[in-house]
Each structure stands twice: as C-alpha cells, then as structure tokens.
Amino acid sequence: MTRLDRSSANARQAAPVRAVHLGLGAFHRAHQAWYTMADPEWGIAAYTFRNTELPHLLTEQEGLYSLQVSGEAEPHIDIVDSISRAHPGQDTDQWLADLASPEVALLTLTITEAAYHVGGDLDGTAIGRVLAGLRRRYRAGGAPIALVPCDNLAGNGTVLRSNLHAAAAEDSTEFRAWLDESVSFVNTVVDRITPASTEQAPATTSKLTGLDDRAPVVTEPFTEWLLAGDFPLGRPAWERAGARFVDDLDSYQQRKLWFLNGAHSLLAYVGPALGCETIDQAVQHPMLSELMESWWDTAARHASLPADDLAEYRQRLLRRFASRGIRHNLLQIAADGSQKIPARILPVLRAERSLGRMPNSAVATLAGWLIHLRTREVRDPRAAELVTTARSPDPARRVIAALDADLAEDRALISAIETAGKELETRS
Ligand SMILES: NC(=O)c1ccc[n+]([C@@H]2O[C@H](COP(=O)([O-])OP(=O)(O)OC[C@H]3O[C@@H](n4cnc5c(N)ncnc54)[C@H](O)[C@@H]3O)[C@@H](O)[C@H]2O)c1
Numbered sequence: 001m002t003r004l005d006r007s008s009a010n011a012r013q014a015a016p017v018r019a020v021h022l023g024l025g026a027f028h029r030a031h032q033a034w035y036t037m038a039d040p041e042w043g044i045a046a047y048t049f050r051n052t053e054l055p056h057l058l059t060e061q062e063g064l065y066s067l068q069v070s071g072e073a074e075p076h077i078d079i080v081d082s083i084s085r086a087h088p089g090q091d092t093d094q095w096l097a098d099l100a101s102p103e104v105a106l107l108t109l110t111i112t113e114a115a116y117h118v119g120g121d122l123d124g125t126a127i128g129r130v131l132a133g134l135r136r137r138y139r140a141g142g143a144p145i146a147l148v149p150c151d152n153l154a155g156n157g158t159v160l161r162s163n164l165h166a167a168a169a170e171d172s173t174e175f176r177a178w179l180d181e182s183v184s185f186v187n188t189v190v191d192r193i194t195p196a197s198t199e200q201a202p203a204t205t206s207k208l209t210g211l212d213d214r215a216p217v218v219t220e221p222f223t224e225w226l227l228a229g230d231f232p233l234g235r236p237a238w239e240r241a242g243a244r245f246v247d248d249l250d251s252y253q254q255r256k257l258w259f260l261n262g263a264h265s266l267l268a269y270v271g272p273a274l275g276c277e278t279i280d281q282a283v284q285h286p287m288l289s290e291l292m293e294s295w296w297d298t299a300a301r302h303a304s305l306p307a308d309d310l311a312e313y314r315q316r317l318l319r320r321f322a323s324r325g326i327r328h329n330l331l332q333i334a335a336d337g338s339q340k341i342p343a344r345i346l347p348v349l350r351a352e353r354s355l356g357r358m359p360n361s362a363v364a365t366l367a368g369w370l371i372h373l374r375t376r377e378v379r380d381p382r383a384a385e386l387v388t389t390a391r392s393p394d395p396a397r398r399v400i401a402a403l404d405a406d407l408a409e410d411r412a413l414i415s416a417i418e419t420a421g422k423e424l425e426t427r428s
C-alpha cells in the first residue's frame, strides 16, 4: 500500500500559512480545514491542545488526511490538503511565532465548550495560550487579526471576547486598547456531525483509494457554516464551499443548539438507560423517538425561525441522525453536560415553566443526566463536584442548583425529575 503524502495523493504543495487553528481534532478536519481547501492561497498551521500523536501522524503525511464522507452508500473520500503544518500544543515557540506573524490573518478555535470559561490560573489553558499569542503579536507590530471560535455555544465570538478581555484585565492599557481595536471576534454557527474516528476507518480509506492514511476522519455529507463578523486582514473564500456570511446569527444558533444539540443531549442521557449506544440506534427506539419529537415540538414553541423552516430542519435532522454511515457514540456526546445543558436544554425549560408547563422531554433529559452522573465515568470540568452531589441525599435539587438556582427552587420540576429518574431506572 502507498503511504499518503502530497506526491502519492497528487496534491498541491503546502500553501503558505495564513490561518492558525487551536484544537486540532476530528471536527476541525471535517469542517474548517475542509472549507479552507476551496481557497488554495490559504494554508493552516494547526495545533492540538495536548495530543502529540495526531500532529506527528499528520506531519508524516505532509498535513494530508482522508475525509470519509459517509451517508447511506459507500463513503466518498476527500483528501484534505489545507493543513500546511500540524503541531502539538506544547510547541509554544512555534505557536507564538505563528500568532506574531503579520502574514497570519485569523485564528480558528475548536477547544470544546468547557474551555471558554476559565477562572484563576490561565497557565496552559486555551484562553491563556491565545492571550500569550496575542501579546506576542502586539509586541511584534500589532497587525490586526480575526478570532473565529467554532464551538457549540451561543455567541461564541462574544463569549471569547469577554473572557479574553477579562483575562487581560491586568495587562497594559495600550495592549488592551489594541485588543479592542485590532482583534475582531467573529460569531459562528457550525454544523457537521463528526464522531471520533474508529479503528476501521484506515481500512476504508485504503480500500477506496489504495492509500495508507493513519489519521482519517469520518463525517456526514451535510455541512453548514454561518459567520458574522469582520476579517481585517482578509479570509479564505470559504463561501466557495458553501459558508454563508450573515448579519445576525441568533435564530440559526438557537435552531442548531436546541434542535440538533438538544436532541443529541436528550438521546445521550436517556438512550443508555434503554440499551442504546449510538445516535442511529437511539432514533430507532420508539420511546426515544417519541421523546425527541416531543422535545422538538416544545422547542418550536419558543424558537424564532418560521414554522416551515423548523419543520424542514427536523425532517433533515431525522435523516441525519438515522444515517447508518455515522456511528455517533452517546457517551461521547454525554461528556461535559454541565457546559452543554445550559445552552441546549435550559432556555426552553425555563420558558415552559414560566408558562406553567412541565415539558416531559426536558425533564427526562435531566433525569438521564443524573443517572449518568451516578453510574458512569463522568467527563466534565465540574465532574468532582457533580458526581459527589449526584450520589448524596436530595440529588435532583442539588444537581439542578449547580446549573440554575431558580430552577432548583421549582418543587414541581424537581419532583418530576425524581419520578422520571425512577422510571428510567426500572427500565435499565
Ligand atoms: N464533532 C462534531 O460533530 C462537532 C460539531 C460542531 C462543533 N464541534 C465543536 O468542536 C469541538 C471539538 O470536537 P471534536 O470532534 O474535534 O473533538 P476531538 O475530541 O476530536 O477534539 C477536541 C479538541 O479540543 C481540544 N480540547 C479538549 N479539551 C480542551 C480544553 N480544555 N482546552 C482546549 N482545548 C481542548 C482537544 O485537544 C482537541 O484538539 C466540540 O467540543 C464542539 O464544541 C464539534
């Protein structure tokens, strides 16, 4: 078998680095790097957070990897060639040099929802690394730059802006003025379901291309990227691959977070109690599919996009979730619930409770999350506190209080969560 590199794949030479990425994982490679391929003038220097193996594998492949676009039929393979260099996050000198370079016009980020909220010591955190890079850029002449977060949180650019400004509170007035004037924060809505790659993925690439790829990515055909904000030093022509530049993202962000990600979290917390392991299995389960439809009906009552648009979005989600080409593990989605539930579930729950209604789908999601905290190995930045609380007396009220003190005072809600939890436990 032929090793994947630029010559065996007949790919262009690595483009000059004009974009930097932090959080090199599956999603960046299925999404932003794929869009950037549409503009051959732009190369990416991509950094992991901790992982050292992936940059090593990609460097051996001259930045290339196969993207398996997997629907119902045999996957289609794109060889993605926009990553010019891949680095481990610990490569601090190169990171600082890249961010200081006036040739670099933008920094994209996929650092997980959890990484946006930091308190205390910034050392080693994503926000700390970005701030160090921006300080170096300021000292090197202060060329403007666009920061483009691509994580699933509402107003991701605005959140990044306020957290970076807070982190820079002790910096000089001149540096903070430069942050204000020369660093643009772009809000984005990103969508392409991309689970962690499987052990079988290299064999699929090899079967379909004859190339030996040690770092393939599996994704779905659907993809969306909506952006709002300025790019003072320019940007790749991402619109060639379908990205859309809009003025207002709120209604699209709400649709994505409530309908897609909210349903994902519902299935991730309730599904395991009913014996399901993946999203495609979960949507075939009658009780889960009914709960999901009920969640969408509930969310639709509070969503701002027109009903027709939402109905079409739901139909498409059903097809995307049911696709057998994508095995999206529920436990992967269940990670970091304390960061995801507030954006995906609680806005709708609060709106319903203020109208005196008890949405059984949101209640079941929270009950499933409690069971998850009690019975699973929990990956969450607040795991220690939440796991202890979930395994102590009065868990429903106290765990909900960790997310929202007012909701925890709603006795009818807490009692509904307790009842739903008991029902789920009898089924598991
Ligand atoms: N996978 C998807 O379908 C998808 C779709 C839309 C958005 N996203 C966003 O992309 C993010 C990454 O998803 P992925 O599929 O690439 O996951 P992944 O596990 O393949 O990669 C996660 C990336 O985040 C980095 N990371 C993890 N913890 C971090 C921390 N505390 N601080 C900074 N960086 C950290 C990792 O090093 C890695 O580079 C998600 O959290 C989500 O916000 C993912």
Ligand SMILES: O=P(O)(O)OC[C@@H](O)[C@@H](O)[C@H](O)[C@H](O)CO
Residues within 6 Å of the ligand: 113, 152, 190, 191, 192, 193, 194, 260, 261, 264, 265, 332, 333
């Ligand atoms: O990536 P996370 O951990 O924020 O959330 C898990 C899934 O809900 C998410 O990855 C979706 O698949 C994605 O948002 C689809 O675009």
